[in-house]
Amino acid sequence: MDVPIERLTPAPAYQAVSRTLERLIVSGQLKQGEALPSETELAGRFGVNRSTVREGIRQLEAQGLLRRDGRKRLLVSRPGQAELAPRASRAMLLEQVTFRELWEVALALEPLAAGLAAERHRHELLQRLEANLAATEAAIAAGRSPVALDMEFHSLVAAATQNRALILAREPIGLLLYPACQAIRPQLPQTGTGLVKAHRQVVAAIGRRDRAGAAAWMAEHITDLRRAWELARLDLDGLPVAGGQPA
Numbered sequence: 001m002d003v004p005i006e007r008l009t010p011a012p013a014y015q016a017v018s019r020t021l022e023r024l025i026v027s028g029q030l031k032q033g034e035a036l037p038s039e040t041e042l043a044g045r046f047g048v049n050r051s052t053v054r055e056g057i058r059q060l061e062a063q064g065l066l067r068r069d070g071r072k073r074l075l076v077s078r079p080g081q082a083e084l085a086p087r088a089s090r091a092m093l094l095e096q097v098t099f100r101e102l103w104e105v106a107l108a109l110e111p112l113a114a115g116l117a118a119e120r121h122r123h124e125l126l127q128r129l130e131a132n133l134a135a136t137e138a139a140i141a142a143g144r145s146p147v148a149l150d151m152e153f154h155s156l157v158a159a160a161t162q163n164r165a166l167i168l169a170r171e172p173i174g175l176l177l178y179p180a181c182q183a184i185r186p187q188l189p190q191t192g193t194g195l196v197k198a199h200r201q202v203v204a205a206i207g208r209r210d211r212a213g214a215a216a217w218m219a220e221h222i223t224d225l226r227r228a229w230e231l232a233r234l235d236l237d238g239l240p241v242a243g244g245q246p247a
Contacts, residue, residue: 013048017056020046025065025076036066036074089175099180099229099240102173107222109170110154114202114218115211117160125160129203132156136199140192147181153199157218160206180229180240187232194224 024030036042039057043050057074060066067077092102117125136149151174158167184191198221205213229236 013052014055017046017048017053018059021056021060022065030076032076032078034076089172092172092176096239098237100236102176102240103226106173106177107219109166109173110222111215111219113158113161113166113170114206115215116163117157118206118209118211118214120162121160121206125156126207129153129156129206133199133203137196140196145185146192146195147178147185150181150195151178176240183234184228184232188228191228198224
């Protein structure tokens with residue numbers, strides 16, 4: 001046989017422990033909130049020492065799949081946006097994803113989110129959107145940056161969809177667009193006026209359950225972001241990160 005075959009390198013035992021437990025959690029055989037056996041018992045079941053089990057568990061804790069209840073008890077957990085979105089954003093940074101690529105995805109996801117929010121929102125989410133709009137107007141009137149409030153606005157719209165796949169898909173994009181918006185604002189401070197107008201129209205459309213109107217105004221809002229990027233003479237195919245780091 002002429003096909004070259006390289007010698008296998010066995011994975012460290014702690015990785016095998018981590019992968020096995022991860023598979024049981026993801027498949028639902030170990031359910032959220034369920035307690036794991038002790039490290040000593042797990043070591044016996046896996047046929048390894050406790051330090052190997054401990055290292056495998058550390059990996060799953062870092063991923064948000066396990067958490068400690070007190071000092072010793074381990075519970076199955078579910079990672080939230082706070083854990084998942086930054087990892088996806090870091091992966092995009094490593095791939096050197098450009099502003100154009102982020103914007104193209106945002107142009108698809110954000111109007112979709114606004115339309116679904118108009119159909120599905122609950123009163124409490126609408127109240128939070130209205131509060132965000134008021135805070136944004138106040139920040140701009142006081143000469144403060146509205147960028148953090150803008151990012152919160154888009155996260156609230158996504159939450160109103162009650163679609164977990166959409167929420168998880170758009171959050172990393174939002175994290176990377178934050179520094180992009182920060183890069184635009186010093187050069188085009190007047191963009192705040194257009195931002196408030198778009199947000200006001202999106203909130204109004206969501207409030208009257210107008211899916212088409214909410215989606216159209218959100219699409220205009222995202223289109224304005226690209227216009228502002230170009231007016232600021234920033235490279236569409238450049239990195240969207242101010243100072244080389246995500247906010």
